[in-house]
Amino acid sequence: MPITDETQRFTALSARLTGFDAGDLAATGLVEAYRAVAAERLGADRYAQLLREPPDARDVREAARAVTYLWYTGSWPGPSPTLVSPRGYAEGLVWKAAGLTAPATAPGGYGSWAEGTER
Amino acid sequence: MTRYDVIVVGAGIAGSLVAQRLGRHGRRVLVLEAGAKAGRAPAGDPLTDYLTAAARLPGSPYRSRPAAASPEVTDLAGTDGTPGFRAAGHLLQDGPLPYASGYVRANGGTGNVWTGLTPRMLPEDFDTESFGYGRAWPLTYDDLEPHYRSAEAELGVAADADEQRAHLGLRFPDGYVFPMRPLPAARLDRLLAARLDGRRVEDPVGLREVELRVVGTPHARNGVPDPRYDGGRGYVPRGRDGRPDPGSRCVGNASCIPHCPSYAKYTPLKTQGRWSSSVTLRDRSVVSRVLVDGRGRATGVEYRSYDGEVSVAHADVVVLAAHAVENARLLLLSGLADRSGQVGRNLMDHPVLLTWGLLPEGEHAGAYRGPGSVSGFEGFRSGPARKLRAPFRVEFGTWGWIWAKGPVDTDVAHFLTEQGLFGEELRRAVGDRVRRQFTFQFEMEQGADPANRVTLHPTERDALGLPRPLVTYDLDEHVKEGMAAARAVSDQLFALLGAEDHTDYTPSAAWPGRFEHRGRTYGYRGAGHAAGTHIMGGSRATSVVDAWQRCWDHPGLYAVGCGSMPSVATSNPTLTMAALALRSAERIEADLTARDHPLSLRPTVPGAPA
Ligand SMILES: Cc1cc2nc3c(=O)[nH]c(=O)nc-3n(C[C@H](O)[C@H](O)[C@H](O)COP(=O)(O)OP(=O)(O)OC[C@H]3O[C@@H](n4cnc5c(N)ncnc54)[C@H](O)[C@@H]3O)c2cc1C
Ligand code: SF4
Numbered sequence: 074m075p076i077t078d079e080t081q082r083f084t085a086l087s088a089r090l091t092g093f094d095a096g097d098l099a100a101t102g103l104v105e106a107y108r109a110v111a112a113e114r115l116g117a118d119r120y121a122q123l124l125r126e127p128p129d130a131r132d133v134r135e136a137a138r139a140v141t142y143l144w145y146t147g148s149w150p151g152p153s154p155t156l157v158s159p160r161g162y163a164e165g166l167v168w169k170a171a172g173l174t175a176p177a178t179a180p181g182g183y184g185s186w187a188e189g190t191e192r
Numbered sequence: 193m194t195r196y197d198v199i200v201v202g203a204g205i206a207g208s209l210v211a212q213r214l215g216r217h218g219r220r221v222l223v224l225e226a227g228a229k230a231g232r233a234p235a236g237d238p239l240t241d242y243l244t245a246a247a248r249l250p251g252s253p254y255r256s257r258p259a260a261a262s263p264e265v266t267d268l269a270g271t272d273g274t275p276g277f278r279a280a281g282h283l284l285q286d287g288p289l290p291y292a293s294g295y296v297r298a299n300g301g302t303g304n305v306w307t308g309l310t311p312r313m314l315p316e317d318f319d320t321e322s323f324g325y326g327r328a329w330p331l332t333y334d335d336l337e338p339h340y341r342s343a344e345a346e347l348g349v350a351a352d353a354d355e356q357r358a359h360l361g362l363r364f365p366d367g368y369v370f371p372m373r374p375l376p377a378a379r380l381d382r383l384l385a386a387r388l389d390g391r392r393v394e395d396p397v398g399l400r401e402v403e404l405r406v407v408g409t410p411h412a413r414n415g416v417p418d419p420r421y422d423g424g425r426g427y428v429p430r431g432r433d434g435r436p437d438p439g440s441r442c443v444g445n446a447s448c449i450p451h452c453p454s455y456a457k458y459t460p461l462k463t464q465g466r467w468s469s470s471v472t473l474r475d476r477s478v479v480s481r482v483l484v485d486g487r488g489r490a491t492g493v494e495y496r497s498y499d500g501e502v503s504v505a506h507a508d509v510v511v512l513a514a515h516a517v518e519n520a521r522l523l524l525l526s527g528l529a530d531r532s533g534q535v536g537r538n539l540m541d542h543p544v545l546l547t548w549g550l551l552p553e554g555e556h557a558g559a560y561r562g563p564g565s566v567s568g569f570e571g572f573r574s575g576p577a578r579k580l581r582a583p584f585r586v587e588f589g590t591w592g593w594i595w596a597k598g599p600v601d602t603d604v605a606h607f608l609t610e611q612g613l614f615g616e617e618l619r620r621a622v623g624d625r626v627r628r629q630f631t632f633q634f635e636m637e638q639g640a641d642p643a644n645r646v647t648l649h650p651t652e653r654d655a656l657g658l659p660r661p662l663v664t665y666d667l668d669e670h671v672k673e674g675m676a677a678a679r680a681v682s683d684q685l686f687a688l689l690g691a692e693d694h695t696d697y698t699p700s701a702a703w704p705g706r707f708e709h710r711g712r713t714y715g716y717r718g719a720g721h722a723a724g725t726h727i728m729g730g731s732r733a734t735s736v737v738d739a740w741q742r743c744w745d746h747p748g749l750y751a752v753g754c755g756s757m758p759s760v761a762t763s764n765p766t767l768t769m770a771a772l773a774l775r776s777a778e779r780i781e782a783d784l785t786a787r788d789h790p791l792s793l794r795p796t797v798p799g800a801p802a
Binding site for chain 1: 590608
């Protein structure tokens with residue numbers, strides 16, 4: 074898939090919002106999918122505004138939070154958040170931030186839950 | 193029409209075990225199951241399997257169907273005011289406090305989604321009347337002991353017999369080992385053991401000091417087989433559908449509730465996979481009535497398909513195994529077995545006091561890596577303190593704050609919305625929080641109280657036109673005093689650990705089970721351990737079933753499951769339930785043998801009442 078200007082701008086925005094760099098984000102394989110979700114959920118105007126304005130500006134704050142939440146959890150926020158794809162759950166940045174993997178995605182093997190302690 | 197020897201109602205853990213045992217004797221068994229058979233996962237991809245089971249995606253095998261509805265987590269919500277909760281959906285409630293547990297009506301039942309912890313009851317649990325509460329069992333620990341071993345074989349239990357003997361006072365035959373070696377302790381367990389083993393905490397309600405000792409919990413999930421098992425014959429772990437799978441191990445998916453993608457956790461589907469060909473499963477068949485003849489003997493059942501078509505099946509023995517709440521509902525719908533007036537009464541659960549917090553800065557609990565709880569403190573389960581407060585088992589929760597606050601998504605929302613963090617700051621805050629999280633789960637024994645009960649709702653009907661179950665439930669002083677003791681213990685544990693206590697039973701919407709006691713607020717969850725609704729006893733005047741789980745009033749009618757338990761004790765109840773079910777299967781087999789050979793002399797089952 075060609076890397077468009079818009080993809081680049083969405084990646085840069087996402088990096089600022091999440092604290093993960095463009096390489097980490099690209100490694101999830103979800104940039105394009107999330108860009109499309111954000112554009113669809115926010116609507117053209119709000120999406121364009123989000124790309125334009127600093128993320129902590131008052132009028133884009135909620136949109137910025139939604140995109141960040143999407144990256145961290147794989148779900149778009151709402152009264153009952155909707156999971157975008159199984160991959161979104163597995164690649165949720167919340168797990169990476171804690172140095173963990175999402176349950177049921179990459180089991181560490183028998184006894185892995187004991188790791189990191191002697192005895 | 194085919195005539196069956198036995199009809200089993202419900203293919204959960206209890207029903208699947210009874211059918212398996214009788215099938216092994218060649219009995220013709222019809223299993224009628226309200227739920228649908230789980231379809232095979234489309235791609236067999238473990239992640240998709242799990243997410244589908246967790247109902248994050250459509251098509252969940254455990255989604256409730258209108259014709260066989262069951263309580264959903266979202267059916268219960270806290271409110272401000274009195275009572276402080278609202279119940280909607282299948283299980284309606286009108287008590288002062290909520291019965292906060294659910295169950296699953298799909299093939300395999302609640303046993304699909306359970307955690308898989310399998311401790312035995314303590315010998316003293318079989319008679320708590322000397323402690324001034326509860327009801328005595330018509331059998332003892334020693335009567336049940338051989339059946340515990342059978343249940344441990346069927347479910348495939350990993351545990352350490354020496355540790356259970358030393359720290360819990362459990363009696364095992366000499367040389368007994370469990371089928372599999374104990375699971376390795378979790379990182380959190382080791383950390384707690386290093387800091388707390390041998391320390392003493394005060395129980396201000398039980399008026400004594402308790403020495404802390406981290407003890408491994410028995411698990412019905414595959415570990416390393418013990419070659420000494422069964423007189424040196426060893427044990428072969430069972431994998432998907434109960435197939436022998438020597439290499440199957442719990443690999444730490446941390447998704448046992450609701451689904452183990454590696455099939456290391458026991459579910460009834462493993463038992464069903466070993467049913468003989470004389471056992472027939474008919475799913476989407478909702479039993480609505482038990483049929484009896486003029487003398488009260490069970491002759492069969494009436495059941496309905498999802499589109500309401502009514503059928504009848506006949507057998508010599510009918511075994512209700514539809515879960516504590518639904519068993520009671522079925523007896524009430526049939527107007528049977530209630531000479532004692534106890535059907536539906538004595539509903540018990542383990543109300544669970546949760547406390548949660550963060551390990552000291554820089555430390556990490558190793559959350560979300562193995563089973564939801566691997567070890568606990570067992571020192572608060574026994575002894576004379578039971579006179580003063582409910583006893584409790586303490587489980588260490590290794591899945592962060594999931595039970596108290598919801599999945600980690602909640603932490604993300606907290607830092608994003610309440611603290612306004614973005615970027616590097618957000619990443620650091622979320623990572624730190626998830627790494628340091630842990631929970632204590634204090635599971636209280638609740639004594640049998642006839643006022644806590646299941647009845648039929650006077651007006652509300654389900655999709656098949658059957659009255660919905662209505663629950664009236666409360667916690668008594670004994671349980672509340674147990675929670676007060678638990679909270680005081682928790683306070684000391686946090687202080688000894690230097691951990692940050694984040695326990696806070698707000699917002700009220702998230703805590704339907706909430707009450708004030710001596711000026712402090714407590715919040716509880718339900719463990720899913722429904723018991724007591726067709727209580728077992730030594731007399732037909734005061735109990736619904738006898739020591740074999742036979743309904744006193746109706747020859748040929750059994751009600752099996754936790755509903756028979758006169759006390760729920762402090763152990764997760766399913767192993768005890770399984771032991772009782774296997775014991776009943778022996779009795780049923782003996783009944784059927786007597787039917788087939790009425791005149792022959794045969795050995796009586798040991799301990800059988802004449
Ligand atoms: C989240 C959770 C975790 C748990 N963890 C543990 C644990 O770690 N340790 C432990 O000991 N216990 C645990 N439990 C409790 C355990 O799941 C139950 O004790 C056990 O599953 C009860 O088995 P059962 O066979 O009696 O009922 P179920 O497993 O509920 O099975 C009953 C079956 O009957 C069927 N049925 C219902 N009504 C009808 C009808 N009218 N006609 C036909 N069929 C019907 C249902 O569809 C179901 O298949 C947990 C429970 C929950 C909810
Ligand atoms: S931790 Fe994972 S592998 Fe182990 S039983 Fe639970 S889900 Fe299965």
